[in-house]
Amino acid sequence: MARIVVIGAGMGAMTAAARLAVAGHRVVVHERAATYGGVLGRVERDGFGFDTGPSVLHLPAVYRDLFVKTGKQPLEDCVELSQIEPAVRHVFADGTTTDLPNASRGGVGEALDATLGAGAGARWSAFMNRAREAWDRTRRPLLEEPLWPNWRVLAEREPYPSVAEKRLLRRERRATTLAEIAAFELGGEPRLTALLEHFALARGLDPRTAPASAAVLPYMEQTFGTWAAHGGMRALATAVYERCLARKVEFAFASAVVRIVEKDGRAAGVELADGTVVDADFVVAGVAPDVLARLLPGAGTRGADEVPPQSGLPSRLTVLLALRGARPKEAPHRTVVHATDRARELDSLFGDRPATPTRPTSAATVTVTRPDDSTSRPDADHEAVTLTATVPAAPDSPDEASREALAVQAESLITHAERAIPDLRDRLLWHEVRAPADIAEATGADGGSVPAPSLAAADGRRLHPGNSARVEGLFTVGGWSHPGGGLPHAGMSGALVAGLIVEGPEFQGSQ
Incomplete structure (x- = not known):
């Protein structure tokens, strides 16, 4: 039985902890905050409840596997999950609205034909068939296996089978980015373009530079569908936490780790803020790269042949709205209200002069979440709504001007969300803003940056470092390491780290 210290109680860290405890190890989690869950926070006020992180789950099979492998109770006995229908409503810049069904590629094609015109569905379906090939080629190396030592094969080879665009008397072109897929393969139709590019933008990626492999x-x-949880995604974090407790994982909250102890070139434990040293045979760090670098200088650095940590990613601005009046039964769980000027939005986020808190993104695409969940509201005559947008990361030292600018942008999001909820202002009781600085406080990531999932191609710029650190006995878990950001990816990183510790370097991934 090995002694294992886990730094942080995010989803990836807790997933690793539960799996390691089942394997017979003694696991202690030290979390600097007062609670578990990382970005899966929850705000409760006046009977209203809001998720402050992701509001939906994709690939629930990742967490089903965790619960199968760590106990007798399956996931659905611990969390009430339901597929939302429709999966999402899109409100485009020209006012066109379309509802896309859940886990039905054929239904999506029919919905697009009905709202965007004949042929739109066929173009999207053909694209999704090619996306399936990219998924089949990258699923194991990017999600189910430790990062290959020869990861440059993933970096150099584009798995998306783009279609050649033949041009009279000129060399044919093939899409290498998501934006080029929209231009070459979706015909440049502005609403299909907005639909496709949203999948990158929502994850903090510029569709103009995101590789074509982002089609996955x-x-x-x-x-695989979109799922909501009764009690919000915080309920999923609680279920994983309780599974850890059932497997005898120990948690120490408000217990900040200030240093990873190294002995004879190997991680040998951690030092806490009060000076206590906790010995360990292995250390699992579920922290951002800059935090890891402070805990053990040199641990997070990479050699010339290793994947460098990603940096400069945007953050999220979240606005929590308490509304009077009942939630309409026909209201979708999730609505994406697209920017009225998509090019301007992308330029302000990713251009040569990116937006700053004092010069914020204008007319940002906003996701409006309206859960049909009794735990989110004081009674049936009220409604809780969450608005989320991708915004620049916070400056190192936020000043009054930047805070005022964020307040202005929050008001802009509320105004933009009226395209989805026309009577929003009339129903508004109060609102709270969760800024990038709040994410930075919760996760330790510089500026509150949010990690994106790993993607193939793009010279490796969209890969994340492997889970085995340069220091022996130290492993990294969570969104800033392989396979990157997102709830499913966090669960997969936990499984990979557990496999590497239990089975050793010969571990080849889940079967």
Whole structure:
């Protein structure tokens, strides 16, 4: 039985902890905050309840596997999950609205034909068939296996089978980015373009530079479905936490780790803020790269042949709205209200002069979440709504001007969300803003940056470092390491780290 210290109680860290405890190890989790869950936070006020992180789950099979492997109670006995229908409503810049069904690629095609015109569905379906090929080629190396030592094969080879665009008297072109897929293969139709590019934008990626392999993002969502949890996604975090407790994982909250102890070139434990040293045979760090670098200088650095940590990713702005009046029965759980000027939005986020808190993104695409969940409201005559948008990361030292700018942008999101909820302002009781600085406080990531999932191609710029650190006995878990950000990816990273510790370097991934 090994002694294992886990730094942080995020989803990836807790997934690793539960799996390691089942394997017979003694696992202690040290979390600097007062609670578990990482980005899966929850705000409760006046009987209203809001998720402050992801509001839906894709690929629930990841967590089903966790619960099967760590106990007798399956996931659905611990969390009430339901497929939402429709999966999402899109409100495009021209006012066109379309509802896309859940886990039905054929239904998505029919819905697009009905709202965007004949042929739109066929173009999207043909694209999704090619996206399936990219998924089949990358699923194991990017999600189910430790990062290959020869990861440059993933970096150099584009798995998406793009279609050649033949041009008279000119060399044919093939899509290498998500934006080029929209232009070459979706005919440049502005609403299909907005639909496709949203999958990158929502994850903090510029569709103009995101590799064509990002086609796996819409494929994953539209093939495997979108799920909500009674009690919000915080309920999923609670279920994983309780599974850890059932497997005798120990938790120490408000217990900040200030240093990873190294002995003879190996991680040998951690030092806490009060000076206590906790010995360990292995250390699992579920923290951002800059935090890891402070805990053990050199641990997070990479050699010339290793994947460098990603940096400069945007953050999220979340606005929590308490509304008077009942939630309409026909209201979708999730609505994406697209920016009125898509090019301007992308330029302000990713251009040569990116937006800053004092010069924020204008007319940002906003996701409106309206859960049909009794735990989110004081009674049936009220409704809780959450608005989320991708925004620049917070500056190192937020000043009054930047805070005022975020407040202005929050008001802009509320106004933009009226395209989905026309009577929003009339019903508004109060609102709270969760800024990038709040994410930075919760996760330790510089500026509150949110990690994106790993993607193939793009010279490896969209890969994340492997889970085995340069220091022996130290492993990294969570969104900033392989296979990247997102709830499913966090669960997969936990499984990979557990496999590497239990089976050793010969571990080849889940079967």
